[in-house]
Amino acid sequence: MVTPTALFAIDTLLTDEEREIRNTVRRVCDREIRPHVAAWFEAGELPARELARTLGSVGVLGMHLEGYGCAGMGAVSYGLACLELEAADSGLRSLVSVQGSLAMYAIWKYGSEEQKQEWLPAMAAGERIGCFGLTEPDFGSDPAGMRTTAKREGGDWVLNGTKMWITNGSVSDVAVVWARTDEGVRGFLVPAGTPGFTVNDVKHKISLRASVTSELVLEGVRLPDEAMLPGARGLSGPLGCLNEARFGIVFGAMGAALDCLETTIAYAGDREVFARPLASFQLTQEKLADMALELGKGLLLAVHLGRLKEAGTITPEQVSAGKLNNVREALEIARKCRTLLGASGITLEYPVIRHAVNLESVLTYEGTSEIHSLVLGKALTGIGAFH
Ligand SMILES: Cc1cc2nc3c(=O)[nH]c(=O)nc-3n(C[C@H](O)[C@H](O)[C@H](O)COP(=O)(O)OP(=O)(O)OC[C@H]3O[C@@H](n4cnc5c(N)ncnc54)[C@H](O)[C@@H]3O)c2cc1C
Numbered sequence: 577m578v579t580p581t582a583l584f585a586i587d588t589l590l591t592d593e594e595r596e597i598r599n600t601v602r603r604v605c606d607r608e609i610r611p612h613v614a615a616w617f618e619a620g621e622l623p624a625r626e627l628a629r630t631l632g633s634v635g636v637l638g639m640h641l642e643g644y645g646c647a648g649m650g651a652v653s654y655g656l657a658c659l660e661l662e663a664a665d666s667g668l669r670s671l672v673s674v675q676g677s678l679a680m681y682a683i684w685k686y687g688s689e690e691q692k693q694e695w696l697p698a699m700a701a702g703e704r705i706g707c708f709g710l711t712e713p714d715f716g717s718d719p720a721g722m723r724t725t726a727k728r729e730g731g732d733w734v735l736n737g738t739k740m741w742i743t744n745g746s747v748s749d750v751a752v753v754w755a756r757t758d759e760g761v762r763g764f765l766v767p768a769g770t771p772g773f774t775v776n777d778v779k780h781k782i783s784l785r786a787s788v789t790s791e792l793v794l795e796g797v798r799l800p801d802e803a804m805l806p807g808a809r810g811l812s813g814p815l816g817c818l819n820e821a822r823f824g825i826v827f828g829a830m831g832a833a834l835d836c837l838e839t840t841i842a843y844a845g846d847r848e849v850f851a852r853p854l855a856s857f858q859l860t861q862e863k864l865a866d867m868a869l870e871l872g873k874g875l876l877l878a879v880h881l882g883r884l885k886e887a888g889t890i891t892p893e894q895v896s897a898g899k900l901n902n903v904r905e906a907l908e909i910a911r912k913c914r915t916l917l918g919a920s921g922i923t924l925e926y927p928v929i930r931h932a933v934n935l936e937s938v939l940t941y942e943g944t945s946e947i948h949s950l951v952l953g954k955a956l957t958g959i960g961a962f963h
Pocket of ligand 1: 674707708709710711713714715716717718740741742743744784789937940941942943944945946947950961962963
């Protein structure tokens with residue numbers, strides 16, 4: 577027997593250091609996350625603070641950034657960490673993506689030296705958590721329509737508006753909030769507890785239950801000028817951050833798919849139907865072969881995009897292609913695995929249905945599959961079809 581990743585000799589594409597990083601994150605997930613994650617999911621709770629410290633202690637938070645306590649790892653290493661985290665649960669990978677690729681990256685890329693010194697080392701260590709507020713109740717795919725405003729009053733800024741579906745919202749020490757100003761869209765660092773800033777958790781989620789999702793309400797939030805990110809002006813600021821996080825999803829989604837497929841191969845070997853192992857039926861083997869093919873292709877694409885990112889040549893369209901393909905195929909794999917588990921496939925005893933419902937969120941956030949199709953359509957035809 578050969579594992580799905582060995583079938584494609586994926587390890588031969590990785591350096592010793594990359595394999596070591598992957599193994600370290602896998603060990604942390606096996607020890608700290610996998611034994612508990614189904615219960616967190618069922619309860620709709622996540623011990624985010626403890627987990628952030630644990631993940632910070634192994635250098636995963638902002639690991640692809642240089643300096644300020646960050647590990648400065650390559651894109652493939654970061655991707656492999658996302659893969660291992662998402663093999664445990666997409667909610668865990670979301671915590672890490674938002675912390676490292678959205679909140680920390682925004683500060684690292686666009687922040688002042690003082691902002692970097694104040695927030696990045698503590699965020700890398702997991703002592704402080706960040707969130708990223710771009711989406712609004714009425715503007716998700718079209719953030720250009722945002723209604724949140726920041727107006728100058730004397731030397732201060734005053735923010736008003738509502739952000740919705742914000743990962744890590746209520747457990748964050750700082751929110752990166754994007755708002756409309758007279759100078760275009762700008763980013764602001766809003767510390768938790770600032771007067772006028774309230775956070776309400778989204779309840780009754782069926783997907784990403786082991787993840788905190790919140791609404792951020794800003795009512796006359798007064799901030800000093802130093803709270804603005806000086807290096808970001810216009811929507812290219814937040815979109816640059818989203819591109820970073822999407823890259824992690826290209827690998828992460830394959831982690832969820834791999835966990836589903838490995839679980840299902842083991843199940844099909846044990847489960848007897850019509851007095852034979854489920855794995856011995858041709859229909860089963862065709863399903864397993866098809867899933868292994870999509871998984872292998874997705875992993876190869878992820879590593880290829882990682883190498884392009886390390887070379888500094890990756891384009892946003894290539895990241896869109898990776899996100900669109902790998903999340904779509906991961907969801908298909910999760911659904912197909914679910915069928916092979918039969919009724920057992922609908923319980924939390926196995927991770928498959930949890931991955932399947934989580935991937936529904938992953939399909940929607942960081943750009944929906946439709947939006948990524950439109951990005952590729954525009955790249956191929958030269959015609960934008962968004963409006
Ligand atoms: C669990 C979770 C966590 C999230 N975390 C964050 C976060 O941390 N920070 C943050 O800012 N946001 C976050 N989001 C928000 C997420 O990015 C948005 O939900 C996403 O961008 C889609 O926006 P929407 O939900 O408003 O859907 P809409 O934009 O209303 O889209 C509805 C449907 O219309 C389609 N559509 C939209 N425009 C077009 C078009 N031009 N052509 C064809 N079809 C179109 C979409 O693809 C979709 O199918 C999160 C979402 C979820 C579910």
